[in-house]
Amino acid sequence: xxxxxxxxxxxxxxxxxxxxxxxxxxxxxxxxxxxxxxxxxxxxxxxxxxxxxxxxxxxxxxxxxxxxxxxxxxxxxxxxxxxxxxxxxxxxxxxxxxxxxxxxxxxxxxxxxxxxxxxxxxxxxxxxxxxxxxxxxxxxxxxxxxxxxxxxxxxxxxxxxxxxxxxxxxxxxxxxxxxxxxxxxxxxxxxxxxxxxxxxxxxxxxxxxxxxxxxxxxxxxxxxxxxxxxxxxxxxxxxxxxxxxxxxxxxxxxxxxxxxxxxxxxxxxxxxxxxxxxxxxxxxxxxxxxxxxxxxxxxxxxxxxxxxxxxxxxxxxxxxxxxxxxxxxxxxxxxxxxxxxxxxxxxxxxxxxxxxxxxxxxxxxxxxxxxxxxxxxxxxxxxxxxxxxxxxxxxxxxxxxxxxxxxxxxxxxxxxxxxxxxxxxxxxxxxxxxxxxxxxxxxxxxxxxxxxxxxxxxxxxxxxxxxxxxxxxxxxxxxxxxxxxxxxxxxxxxxxxxxxxxxxxxxxxxxxxxxxxxxxxxxxxxxxxxxxxxxxxxxxxxxxxxxxxxxxxxxxxxxxxxxxxxxxxxxxxxxxxxxxxxxxxxxxxxxxxxxxxxxxxxxxxxxxxxxxxxxx
Numbered sequence: 133x134x135x136x137x138x139x140x141x142x143x144x145x146x147x148x149x150x151x152x153x154x155x156x157x158x159x160x161x162x163x164x165x166x167x168x169x170x171x172x173x174x175x176x177x178x179x180x181x182x183x184x185x186x187x188x189x190x191x192x193x194x195x196x197x198x199x200x201x202x203x204x205x206x207x208x209x210x211x212x213x214x215x216x217x218x219x220x221x222x223x224x225x226x227x228x229x230x231x232x233x234x235x236x237x238x239x240x241x242x243x244x245x246x247x248x249x250x251x252x253x254x255x256x257x258x259x260x261x262x263x264x265x266x267x268x269x270x271x272x273x274x275x276x277x278x279x280x281x282x283x284x285x286x287x288x289x290x291x292x293x294x295x296x297x298x299x300x301x302x303x304x305x306x307x308x309x310x311x312x313x314x315x316x317x318x319x320x321x322x323x324x325x326x327x328x329x330x331x332x333x334x335x336x337x338x339x340x341x342x343x344x345x346x347x348x349x350x351x352x353x354x355x356x357x358x359x360x361x362x363x364x365x366x367x368x369x370x371x372x373x374x375x376x377x378x379x380x381x382x383x384x385x386x387x388x389x390x391x392x393x394x395x396x397x398x399x400x401x402x403x404x405x406x407x408x409x410x411x412x413x414x415x416x417x418x419x420x421x422x423x424x425x426x427x428x429x430x431x432x433x434x435x436x437x438x439x440x441x442x443x444x445x446x447x448x449x450x451x452x453x454x455x456x457x458x459x460x461x462x463x464x465x466x467x468x469x470x471x472x473x474x475x476x477x478x479x480x481x482x483x484x485x486x487x488x489x490x491x492x493x494x495x496x497x498x499x500x501x502x503x504x505x506x507x508x509x510x511x512x513x514x515x516x517x518x519x520x521x522x523x524x525x526x527x528x529x530x531x532x533x534x535x536x537x538x539x540x541x542x543x544x545x546x547x548x549x550x551x552x553x554x555x556x557x558x559x560x561x562x563x564x565x566x567x568x569x570x571x572x573x574x575x576x577x578x579x580x581x582x583x584x585x586x587x588x589x590x591x592x593x594x595x596x597x598x599x600x601x602x603x604x605x606x607x608x609x610x611x612x613x614x615x616x617x618x619x620x621x622x623x624x625x626x627x628x629x630x631x632x633x634x635x636x637x638x639x640x641x642x643x644x645x646x647x648x649x650x651x652x653x654x655x656x657x658x659x660x661x662x663x664x665x666x667x668x669x670x671x672x673x674x675x676x677x678x679x680x681x682x683x684x685x686x687x688x689x690x691x692x693x694x695x696x697x698x699x700x701x702x703x704x705x706x707x708x709x710x711x712x713x714x715x716x717x718x719x720x721x722x723x724x725x726x727x728x729x730x731x732x733x734x735x736x737x738x739x740x741x742x743x744x745x746x747x748x
Contacts, residue, residue: 183329190333193221194340201344207231210348211241214316214341219243222334224318225297229341230256230264231306231314237268240345244319249293262289264315267303271312273335274303275326300324304334306342316341393437398731400430402642405734409649434731439570442501446577452713453495453581457606460524460531461486463496467503468522474508479516487525491606498578499603505571506535506599513597514539530584531605536598542590550588551576572599579603626745627651631672633663633689634707635681639730643676646734652741660684664692667699674744676728679708679719687722694723703744707732 200213211229219227226244230237235258242250258265263286267274276282279299283290298319306314316338324330404427442451464486475482492499503522510520514537524533542550553573576586584603590596630647634640635658644654655670657663660681667675675693679686686706693699703726706719711729719727726740 187329190221193217194333194336197221197337197340201340204344205348205351207345207348207352208240210341210344214337214344215241215243218316218337218341219318221337222318222330223320225321226295226319228264228317229306229314230268230317231345232258232268232312235259237264237315240314246295249295252293261286263301263303264317267305267315267317268312271305271307271310273305273331273338275331276301277326278323295319297321300326302326302334304338306338306345308342308346313342313345393433396638397430397434397437398636399638399642401434401731401733402639402646404430406642406645406649409646409734439505439574442574446574446581451498451578451581453498455493455495457491457493458496458499459488460490460492460499460533460603461488463499464503464522464524464533467500467507470500470504471507471511474511475520478511478514478518480511480514481517481519483519483521485521485523485525490524490526490531492531492582492603493606494582494603499582502575502578502601503533503535505575506533506601509571509599510535510537510539510597513537526605527602529605530602532600532602534598534600536596538596541593541595542588542597543593547588547590551586575599575601627653628673628741628745629670630654630741631663631667631670631675632656633658633660633676633681633686634678635659636678643732643737646737647741650738650741660686660689663689664696667693667702668696671698672702674741675702675704676707677704677724679706679710687718690723705740705744 197214197217200217201210204210204213211231215227215229219225224244226242228242228245228250229240231240232238233255236255237258239250239254253262256262256265258268263274263276263282276285277300279290279294282294282298282301286294298321300320300323302318302324304316305312306316316334318334326334408427464484468482468484507520507522514520518538520538521536522534523536524531526532551572553570572586572588579586579601582603584601586602587600589598589600630652632640632644632647632654633656634643637658640656640658644656647654655666655672657666660683663675663677663681677686677689681689686708690704690706693702693704704724705726705728706722706724707728707730708715708719709730711727716727726743728736728740
């Protein structure tokens with residue numbers, strides 16, 4: 133039976149056909165033994181399988197690195213991922229990643245090296261004679277296949293710092309747009325050929341690392357910018373809160389100061405009025421003059437307190453305008469009369485030119501305050517014997533009002549600030565002009581509340597000042613109302629039983645004297661419980677009740693008084709240093725019939741008594 137893989141040779145006449153040993157089985161095409169061919173084929177297949185396995189392992193290693201890098205948001209985290217995953221994927225026993233920081237290389241991560249060596253090379257100069265530094269300088273990979281090659285190229289490093297485990301190593305630069313930003317270094321325990329396939333893998337790993345580090349740096353820079361912006365925003369918010377709080381405390385202080393100043397002013401004002409009531413027509417001329425001086429100075433103090441309080445209220449948005457259609461000429465006329473005493477005292481000449489029938493929708497009291505402040509400002513800052521002029525006319529759909537003086541003027545550098553609170557053109561030691569520097573601030577803010585604007589002009593020091601106010605004109609369809617005339621309060625009427633409640637004994641005593649002069653019976657109490665007890669015992673017709681009592685305040689007292697059946701008929705008026713709309717509204721809600729603001733003038737007091745004495 134013939135073997136299927138045997139090659140038969142035909143018998144010839146020239147040689148024996150038997151008796152000789154058989155020769156080796158040959159490949160007819162190459163003349164090589166078939167066993168060698170089979171072995172070579174098997175070896176090639178094995179090498180191909182190993183190469184495929186290595187390629188698959190390396191590809192899997194790169195994929196693992198890619199997946200792990202997705203969560204690495206810092207350069208240090210990137211370096212740790214690449215070193216941890218890269219050592220296993222490359223078959224190394226140790227590795228490090230360094231990045232450039234100026235003229236040095238800083239170690240981001242190191243695994244497998246002695247701790248002392250890692251600390252020694254935590255930072256190394258780019259100019260150092262070391263494999264990592266050379267790869268950084270060259271921007272190209274460095275392949276050291278054996279220890280002999282390593283020792284020959286870096287004898288000092290090999291003799292001193294090279295670990296006994298390291299037999300071969302590679303240093304691959306981390307390139308971003310062909311620019312080296314660092315180096316990946318791997319150490320191997322056996323000689324490595326670093327063939328083309330392995331080089332491509334290691335370069336691919338270094339490219340992944342470089343891109344991830346650059347991405348992390350951008351993320352870190354962006355995060356740092358966001359953090360800086362956040363801190364700046366927080367700091368700005370803190371500064372704003374502090375400034376707002378400081379401004380709020382300042383406004384509250386001004387409001388409280390104004391309120392507290394009203395308390396001593398109340399008995400002073402009342403005392404002066406009592407003096408005038410008791411002074412006969414035959415009183416000494418000197419006494420009359422002294423009394424007039426005192427009255428003027430008290431009025432000045434009251435005006436200053438009112439200005440302070442008004443600035444605070446406007447700043448906090450607590451001014452409510454009572455608008456009506458009114459003629460500006462009537463407002464000007466009233467303001468001139470208010471400013472006339474100061475005008476005469478300073479010896480100024482005043483000229484007034486007002487176009488008739490100029491109407492605006494505004495708050496009569498507040499607009500009069502605007503004009504008075506403009507006139508007072510011009511009068512105070514003009515030397516005695518000067519000239520002040522006031523003009524008003526309709527211009528381009530607006531009411532234009534201007535006050536011009538021949539006074540001290542305003543330097544150019546201060547002109548933009550004249551409407552700021554507490555600003556005065558010049559503060560001298562003698563304070564001859566007086567004032568707090570809030571008059572023009574009130575003018576500006578009240579004008580703006582009316583939808584208007586202001587402007588100050590001056591050619592400089594000594595050249596006088598012109599201040600203009602523009603207000604929107606009101607429609608001309610309606611007939612202008614006639615100016616209201618104030619009627620003097622009647623002092624007549626039946627005598628009343630009056631209860632005065634105030635912890636300020638002097639203020640209460642002053643009002644008591646005025647009321648007694650007009651024939652009324654007056655009792656006093658100085659705290660809440662005493663007031664309730666006195667009211668229940670005396671059943672007064674009129675109760676003047678201070679709101680700011682110690683302990684039980686006036687709101688609580690009036691609620692208890694209203695709950696007493698025997699006091700249902702009593703007329704109860706609040707007396708307070710606060711007189712804004714919300715203060716009056718709160719008084720009404722608590723049960724008060726009226727609200728008086730300190731200091732209470734005698735005509736206000738007597739008008740209140742007249743109302744309280746009316747039936748119903």
